Structures are given as structure tokens and as C-alpha cells.
Amino acid sequence: MDRKIFLVRHGQIDYGREKRYIGITDLPLSDAGIVQVAGLKDYFSGIEIEKAYTSPLKRCLQTAKILLEGSSISREVVNELKEIDMGDWENQTIDYIKDHFHEMYEIRGANIDTFIPSGGESFEQLQKRVMPAFEYIAGNTAGNILVISHAGVNRVILSKLLNFPLQDVFKISQPYGCVNRLSWNITCRRWQWEQVQIK
Secondary structure: OOOEEEEEEOOOEOOOOOOEOOOOOOOOEOHHHHHHHHHHHHHHOOOOOOEEEEOOOHHHHHHHHHHHOOOOOEEEEOHHHOOOOOHHHOOOEHHHHHHHOHHHHHHHHHOOOOOOOOOOOOHHHHHHHHHHHHHHHHHOOOOOEEEEEOHHHHHHHHHHHOOOOHHHHHHOOOOOOEEEEEEEEOOOOEEEEEEEEOO
16 A cells, blocks of 8 residues: 555644744644644545654644544644644744844754753754654554644654754754645655645
């Protein structure tokens, strides 16, 4: 069987008018996000799924509930799939960090893979947290699986699987409600990736 792993980013959340660092801040889906995920449910209706794995944060649990409603697909909460921890920057607006911690903001921009905000974690640390869990999930399933998580988590997985430099992690677009479809190419012995965005 040509199995696929679907990395799904949760639906849209409401974090106010200004862009913020929303890492492990536990926000629910917005009304628009709920509608968005309902559209995703239609996409998966014709795909046989063995099991679903989800981050423990509300926005992912809600996404999983909507996607799996009415199905017998089992789900498992995996703590390692939580979003990157932004520490003292959590829930702060980007403009606030730029104004009050300008030097640290610039250092992060130049060292996005290794920079650790006070009390938080770097993308390098996130990757080290996430990949063992992902590899366990992939290695202990045989059919198509859903992994419902976050932009940062998806990016570090794709960075590792596709040999994409972690320094360039933000070049991997991860809009709300996107689906990253991964399949293993036996001939080339590498992962193939395609992103689907449901309108």
C-alpha cells in the first residue's frame, strides 16, 4: 500500500488585531477556524485513515474533533507535538518585542534555528523534541495517518525529512488549515511532499 502521512495545521485562531507570538498559549479555534476545519473534513472523507495523533493544545484537539466526528478513527494525544515554547515572549505582540527587546529580536532573526527566548526553546530544540515522537508514530503504523499539530512543529518535521536547512524554516509556508501530504518514494528512497490548502 502507498501509505501517506498527513501533517495538518490546526484551523485559524483569534489572537486579536496585532500579530503575536502564540506558541504554547492555549487558544481555541476562532469561528472562522471552525468553518475552515469543516472544509478539511470533506477533503478527508474519501481517505482511509488508520489513526490520528494530535497536539494537546485546544486548537488541535478541536481540529481533531471536527475532522474525526462521526468516524471510528482512534486518536492519541502526543505531548511532544505541542508548538514551540516562546517563553517570556508568549502572547506578546511582535511590535512589543521589537520595541522592548530590539537587540534580541534582531539576534533571533539572524539565528532563527538556535535562538532561545528567555524561558522558551529554539527551533533546534523543538526539532529534537518532535522528531523522536514523529519517528515512533511513523514506525508503529502501516496505513495512512493524521498528525494534527502546529506550524512550527510541521516545519521542523519537514525540515528534517526533506533535508531543508533549519535556518530557512520560515521559507516553508504553513497557513492555517493546510495539509502536508507526505509519501515515501521507494525508488528514490526519500520523502515526497505536497501541500494542499482547502479554500
